[in-house]
Amino acid sequence: xxxxxxxxxxxxxxxxxxxxxxxxxxxxxxxxxxxxxxxxxxxxxxxxxxxxxxxxxxxxxxxxxxxxxxxxxxxxxxxxxxxxxxxxxxxxxxxxxxxxxxxxxxxxxxxxxxxxxxxxxxxxxxxxxxxxxxxxxxxxxxxxxxxxxxxxxxxxxxxxxxxxxxxxxxxxxxxxxxxxxxxxxxxxxxxxxxxxxxxxxxxxxxxxxxxxxxxxxxxxxxxxxxxxxxxxxxxxxxxxxxxxxxxxxxxxxxxxxxxxxxxxxxxxxxxxxxxxxxxxxxxxxxxxxxxxxxxxx
Numbered sequence: 432x433x434x435x436x437x438x439x440x441x442x443x444x445x446x447x448x449x450x451x452x453x454x455x456x457x458x459x460x461x462x463x464x465x466x467x468x469x470x471x472x473x474x475x476x477x478x479x480x481x482x483x484x485x486x487x488x489x490x491x492x493x494x495x496x497x498x499x500x501x502x503x504x505x506x507x508x509x510x511x512x513x514x515x516x517x518x519x520x521x522x523x524x525x526x527x528x529x530x531x532x533x534x535x536x537x538x539x540x541x542x543x544x545x546x547x548x549x550x551x552x553x554x555x556x557x558x559x560x561x562x563x564x565x566x567x568x569x570x571x572x573x574x575x576x577x578x579x580x581x582x583x584x585x586x587x588x589x590x591x592x593x594x595x596x597x598x599x600x601x602x603x604x605x606x607x608x609x610x611x612x613x614x615x616x617x618x619x620x621x622x623x624x625x626x627x628x629x630x631x632x633x634x635x636x637x638x639x640x641x642x643x644x645x646x647x648x649x650x651x652x653x654x655x656x657x658x659x660x661x662x663x664x665x666x667x668x669x670x671x672x673x674x675x676x677x678x679x680x681x682x683x684x685x686x687x688x689x690x691x692x693x694x695x696x697x698x699x700x701x702x703x704x705x706x707x708x709x710x711x712x713x714x715x716x717x718x719x720x721x722x723x724x725x726x727x728x
Contacts, residue, residue, distance in 0.1 A: 450624070456726075458620035465483070466480055468616050474612060480601075483596075489683055491676075492571045496680055499564070500566065504559065505597050506557065506599065507556075507599055509557050512572065617725065618724045619675060621721065622724075626664040629664040629665065630662045670708050672719075673709070674709055676719075678719050685704045
């Protein structure tokens with residue numbers, strides 16, 4: 432679930448309601464981290480990243496769900512890291528098959544082992560020919576648009592060729608199929624889009640010019656403090672997201688993955704930060720999951 436929260440609503444801003452998305456199945460967020468989530472199929476998300484998008488799922492793991500990624504169009508870079516706390520099963524070592532062996536597409540590059548003796552597997556250019564990438568429970572993973580300049584011939588003849596940048600389309604699902612995937616993505620997008628809307632409202636000409644915040648995705652991009660204060664929603668976005676992550680089995684790394692920390696330390700740090708966010712969230716009224724964003728069947 433993507434490397435990868437709509438804050439408490441400020442009473443004086445006029446943005447004191449959440450946008451109902453009960454009948455919405457497709458969610459789109461703008462550049463630079465442009466992404467579209469299609470939730471039309473139950474228990475499955477189809478994620479589209481246009482050319483130029485810098486979106487990434489961010490490194491994270493799931494304690495109770497095995498995740499599956501399948502590239503439908505374009506090329507994806509997939510990184511499988513060490514196994515975090517609570518990991519069960521073998522670590523996926525590659526793409527293209529349920530045995531975890533490397534598929535035909537993009538070479539698998541093994542990096543150095545971490546403190547726990549677990550290697551990091553980098554698949555720089557996963558394509559539709561590579562089949563399904565299996566991510567066992569507890570395995571830290573991240574995916575984004577491929578940054579590789581070369582890819583295989585679509586005829587599958589093993590020849591490498593230059594290729595124009597194209598849209599990346601990835602299908603993502605989990606085992607068990609318990610509805611959590613859709614709930615997570617619905618709340619994730621509802622929260623972020625409401626925060627962006629609040630920021631756009633704050634950036635209206637009454638402040639003396641259009642601000643840049645409305646053009647920035649909540650997952651990245653620095654903002655100029657000279658443009659004025661952020662909306663309350665945007666200021667508390669990370670806190671709200673942490674409440675969502677805690678409730679939806681989505682555990683982001685909060686320590687640097689390349690910092691040499693052992694897996695147990697990553698697990699401890701992540702759980703401590705998210706637990707602290709939940710405690711603070713109870714005080715401020717954050718829940719992470721809201722009825723306004725839930726699908727209407």
